[in-house]
Amino acid sequence: MPAYQIAIFALMLAALVAGAVLVIGFKVVSRRTSRGGEPIVVKDTEGNLGVEGLPKGWAQDDATRLKVSAPFVYGFKRESPEGYVVLGRTEYAKGRAPRGTEMRRDLEAPFRKLFTRYEEEPPPDNVWLGQPVGPRHGFKFRAPSGDGLVWQGEAYTVAHQGIAYFWLGWCGEGDFDKLQPEFADFRNRCKLLGLRGDWRETVAREVQYKGATVPYTFTDAEDAWKEVPIDADKKERPELDRGLRIIHTTRGERNALPDVAELRVYLLDGAGDPLSRAREYVQNLWTNHLKSANDQLPAPTFTERTGEPEGDPLTKGGAPVVRLDSAVIDPGTKKVVASSESRLIVLSAVRVGDKIVVLHCWCESAKRNVFEWRFVQIASSLR
Numbered sequence: 001m002p003a004y005q006i007a008i009f010a011l012m013l014a015a016l017v018a019g020a021v022l023v024i025g026f027k028v029v030s031r032r033t034s035r036g037g038e039p040i041v042v043k044d045t046e047g048n049l050g051v052e053g054l055p056k057g058w059a060q061d062d063a064t065r066l067k068v069s070a071p072f073v074y075g076f077k078r079e080s081p082e083g084y085v086v087l088g089r090t091e092y093a094k095g096r097a098p099r100g101t102e103m104r105r106d107l108e109a110p111f112r113k114l115f116t117r118y119e120e121e122p123p124p125d126n127v128w129l130g131q132p133v134g135p136r137h138g139f140k141f142r143a144p145s146g147d148g149l150v151w152q153g154e155a156y157t158v159a160h161q162g163i164a165y166f167w168l169g170w171c172g173e174g175d176f177d178k179l180q181p182e183f184a185d186f187r188n189r190c191k192l193l194g195l196r197g198d199w200r201e202t203v204a205r206e207v208q209y210k211g212a213t214v215p216y217t218f219t220d221a222e223d224a225w226k227e228v229p230i231d232a233d234k235k236e237r238p239e240l241d242r243g244l245r246i247i248h249t250t251r252g253e254r255n256a257l258p259d260v261a262e263l264r265v266y267l268l269d270g271a272g273d274p275l276s277r278a279r280e281y282v283q284n285l286w287t288n289h290l291k292s293a294n295d296q297l298p299a300p301t302f303t304e305r306t307g308e309p310e311g312d313p314l315t316k317g318g319a320p321v322v323r324l325d326s327a328v329i330d331p332g333t334k335k336v337v338a339s340s341e342s343r344l345i346v347l348s349a350v351r352v353g354d355k356i357v358v359l360h361c362w363c364e365s366a367k368r369n370v371f372e373w374r375f376v377q378i379a380s381s382l383r
Helices: 003-030 062-067 100-114 173-188 231-236 274-293 365-380
Strands: 040-044 049-052 058-060 072-078 083-090 119-121 138-144 150-160 163-172 190-192 207-210 217-220 240-248 259-269 301-304 321-329 343-352 355-364
Touching: 049 083, 062 072, 062 083, 062 100, 072 173, 083 100, 083 173, 100 138, 100 150, 100 163, 100 365, 150 173, 163 173, 173 190, 217 365, 231 240, 240 365, 259 274, 259 365, 274 321, 274 343, 274 355, 321 365, 343 365, 355 365
Parallel strands: none
Antiparallel strands: 040 049, 049 190, 058 072, 072 083, 083 163, 119 138, 138 150, 150 163, 207 217, 240 259, 259 355, 301 321, 321 343, 343 355
8 A cells, every 4th residue: 555545544543543532522512410400400510500300301401491591591481381590690890809889780680681570579598609698689589571461489699719699580470489409409409619718708909098288188999980070060169179070880781871979178277076067068058059050859858877878888988977968858748859950968077277178978868888898888887
């Protein structure tokens, strides 16, 4: 046999052997099983997440996954009775634990696509993936959809070693009692793979802001605030000393308007209790703002907020803080009017030399769960 024919034969034989190895390797992978002998449905090494088998009657389904957006990356479905599950995970930032508000927002995201509204009840379980389910991070729900059907289900999110995990299951309202044990079984088959043992949380970079003419200081614990120019505003209000802003955009909602919060620092002359002077000053600011916007409306009503702030708890400083709800209330009906003018206002004040330094934050009232703790953190750090 000529040498070139021998070479061709050798190449063909090598290709056949390589192909056989690939086929054998594929078959070995496809036959991987859980300890219970069922196929491993999900082994997500990037997300440190696995699913060991599925309850009887369930199968993976891309159409279900495509109904929702990230962070949900796996979809499942069962027939007769019809039921659905989506499973997800995400790492919001390297070296940082997920924030509760981020997790809640992503848990809620599919509801806007699947249902017209929903009602929450306490969840049946308070642990998933071996992690505690935090406040507002688990619930049972009832929800109608646009086609007139009514659904019932459960939703959970937990965090572990820098990753947030999400589970959402739903079925027809009349089938929920039958399928709820399957939903629980499904969640129990979800396992952490133990691949992030070396993960360590890094503390968010703190940013300190200092007065230029008066030596006050306050601290942003998350590096969330960014300075804004104030030269134009100082012409009208010379006591204005600094301006900051947060622009918060929900991930995965490109067309949604961002959440915006503002912070201003003012330097006031005169005597008196700093916090009382600050409160009077800020309330006058908002009263005059409303009058200039619409002098036909009644003056805003200010109600002091008590109890824990909304949002993700942050470290508090030593400066006393006042939290106010500002709303325009019709004196006849006692109902809120001009709801677009409703605000959450947080302020603090300290005396530095012959000046009273006033730190004043605000946002739309509907955004208090995003910003209230951030306001408290930065306002209480004033010194």
